[in-house]
Amino acid sequence: MGSRARISQLLLVSRRHSASITTTTSTTSTSTTTSTSTSAPTPAPATTPRQLATHPSSKPRVVILGSGWGGYNLSRKLSATHFHTTLISPRSYFVFTPLLTDTAGGSLDFSHIVEPVRDRHASVDFLQAAARAVDFAAKTVLCEATVVKSGVTESPRRTATPPRSWEEGETFAVPYDKLVIAVGTVSRTFGTPGVRENAFFFKDVGDARRVRRRVRECFELAVLPTTAPEMRRWLLHFAIVGAGPTGTELAAALRDFISADLMALYPSLKGIPRLSLYDVAPTVLSMFDESLSKYAMDTMRQEGIEIKVSHHVEGLRWGAPGEAAPAEMDPKRCLTLTTTEEGEVGVGMCVWATGNAMNPFVRDALADVPTFPTASALRKDGSGPPSEELVHRSAWRVKKAPKVGALSVDEQLRVQLENEHGDTVVLQDVFALGDNAMPEKGAPPATAQATFQEAKWLATRLNRGDSQQTAPFSFRNMGTLAYIGNANALLQIPHEGGEHHKYLPEGLKGRMAWLVWNSAYLTMSISWRNKLRVAFRWMLNHLFGRDVSRY
């Protein structure tokens, strides 16, 4: 996606578009409709964003990019009286990610954890498209329609086929008065060979489905009469790389699913399945206190999960260990995971869950700023627009956090521009939140909890109106929970004292913490419909076991 050259080209198109939008909007909506209602079978040219123009609104238009924790929750909290809100995302739904591991393990259906952006009770427009570029001066976002993309997540099941021509969508420009960038991040692979092509990631419903399908697939392959015993062991070895909350909870969920459900269905495979959790760090769940971290490792080892900390992954390829690489992809057989410590290991599946990298839009498209956005820029101290001299001192670019590459935002979550002299200006109408943003002061952790708080804060800030002062955003740690399998969980909540003083309630280890975890997640499950569904399903699972179908 998007080389710099392509982005510049798109930006030019974008400017052309925005001009035509202005024109179109000033005509009556009737004439607009007529002008595009040609009888020719060709679609309307991309330069006529008709539908947007027919919704002229006196209310400021807030455009939100992304339907994750930040974008979705902000869209639900923005005042419909004050704003006309449009959410743009390649994904038409929000995913309640804390329960994503449960869908991979068959405890929940995908529909249980998904909330559609379109909702009859929410006054939010939606466009299924990916943002490709932003023109801060013209105040437009250039988008590419992604309705027919076969998958919106980054890890298609099989990457061998080249992208098909119809997957490229038409582009169109959307004007904004206020822009909120909440597009999230992609998985970070550290350039490890073969990972981008052959690993599964774990960020979206599509990923959970792939994991679910592959685990069942490996079990079915293992019982085929044509499968050799060695291949059977490799196929039933599941590797998860990254022992943060996602990797650890996925290992725990798969462990429960395999030991409680699958082993009853495949008695002939008893003792063969293995689950390995790799991390380069010497511990799992490093955001927890050392004692909890150790407790997690001990418990998970007892449950049969192989904890392979201090391991360095060197590559992932299709084919069995010892075979001459590179083998062609053949999902009937295993993959080989290579680590410095163990050499080659056969695995049926490798899930990669090791932290975040910026996606091409944030990395490449939000970079150089060819035209300085005079109307939007404020001096860093908020004392008004920057001086002529400052504006023309040198070229401007979007300010990013060092190393991470996230958008560097001020304490009001506003995006900033900088020049090579270290001058910074604030864009008063462009905000960023979630994992693609990094507040200069007091950056919160990259968690759903933090992003949710940012969305709530920004909604309050915008609903109150710009003129009013709002206290800067600050993250309030509500505690951290992690499920570690076999009805065990960890809970860490901050003590009344200092921010860094951690408190571990004795009685909340294990089963108790699991109970708290369940009820906490139920309460946070956005809609009542899904709250009821999840509760009912947990009850059924208790009675009948998890879902084992692969379809």
Next chain:
Amino acid sequence: MGSRARISQLLLVSRRHSASITTTTSTTSTSTTTSTSTSAPTPAPATTPRQLATHPSSKPRVVILGSGWGGYNLSRKLSATHFHTTLISPRSYFVFTPLLTDTAGGSLDFSHIVEPVRDRHASVDFLQAAARAVDFAAKTVLCEATVVKSGVTESPRRTATPPRSWEEGETFAVPYDKLVIAVGTVSRTFGTPGVRENAFFFKDVGDARRVRRRVRECFELAVLPTTAPEMRRWLLHFAIVGAGPTGTELAAALRDFISADLMALYPSLKGIPRLSLYDVAPTVLSMFDESLSKYAMDTMRQEGIEIKVSHHVEGLRWGAPGEAAPAEMDPKRCLTLTTTEEGEVGVGMCVWATGNAMNPFVRDALADVPTFPTASALRKDGSGPPSEELVHRSAWRVKKAPKVGALSVDEQLRVQLENEHGDTVVLQDVFALGDNAMPEKGAPPATAQATFQEAKWLATRLNRGDSQQTAPFSFRNMGTLAYIGNANALLQIPHEGGEHHKYLPEGLKGRMAWLVWNSAYLTMSISWRNKLRVAFRWMLNHLFGRDVSRY
């Protein structure tokens, strides 16, 4: 799949296999394991069906091909005391097809109507494979493993890419004492140009998912600012070809979903979506009495469904009406459906639901019988094995019903062989049921109800043992139900009088029939888990509306 030449080749392989199986089975299971437990990373050769050989059993081995109404229900009713049952199917689950339309419309999740073949309470072995050939003399089925096939149903979403090399599975032979063929049928397209490539079919969960995705996709495409008004109308025109129960109920379910749920989410598209039900016959639901059929047409027309009976479909292609064909597939745009009566019509989707054709296994592989199965064959009158003279009179082939091509079975559902002189013999250990079989006398309708009764009858017959006489199978019509939208349904039950005297209870039209329909289906929903789920979900739908997410 399978030309005759390939099948003959496979049969040769099959015979080689079965020889090796016999050898393997006669050794101890320990030595078998050792002999294939090589440390080389290559998989075991296909000629060593290890896993099967390690389950030597004194019980007769019943092999069932297919996991539909016939195969699945038979597997659940066969006595585990008397038989060792192995079910072989490319699909690892059974689908409760009467509710398939509900999943397409978002009223139910796929998991609600799916029952896995593997179940801890059922003593049934399962192999995820497709039968490719049967050697009646050696009593083996040659199978191809299909675990990693990207889809098991006949209508992959996009057929442009050629099948990938890894999709071809390894083959292996499975010995049987009794064989039951219940592989069902594929959709019949009458050779209509473009239908096989561009239409959706409606037989499996994958099909329902494709329909569900495409409908939502068309709505999202329609609201894109780059979509011209004409293309918008075409995209939102959904065509269903075939006004039998499947097509009619799908039209009804989509109509409900669009009018009750989608129109609330896309208010700007009011009045644009259309739903057309095509059939070559002059009426819908022709298996019902004329008065009911007319009631259905009137009601559905009132609901806004366009009933296009006496229409002849000539072709289906991608691209807009009037465009020079053939256009490449582009799901961002519409298809064109051509009928003799209307000419070219733009549609966003076309679902093809017009009856059954035999699949390649029944059509091509179950044809010539190179080696006469002396041990299995019985004279047609059941009076013992056929004479030497009869056996060698001329070449034998599997007996098929004329035109349809289904396996012609006797009143005990046994498969038969015939020669060119019109002689017929019965195979006493090969049975066929469901849509791929046609009893010579009193052929039942091609419905789930009939197949279910056949499976029940055959289970009783086999559980009692061959020696005992069982009354021949005969179909008992329990009545027919069809949902026609907006909480209306038709119910037709046979009267106490003659078989052809139909009874229409006045009070059971409309909403009452719908209630009966719902409770009948709930009761038939195989497992208690899914019964509860469906009931709970219907309650939630009533409160919150249907699922509208597309993921």
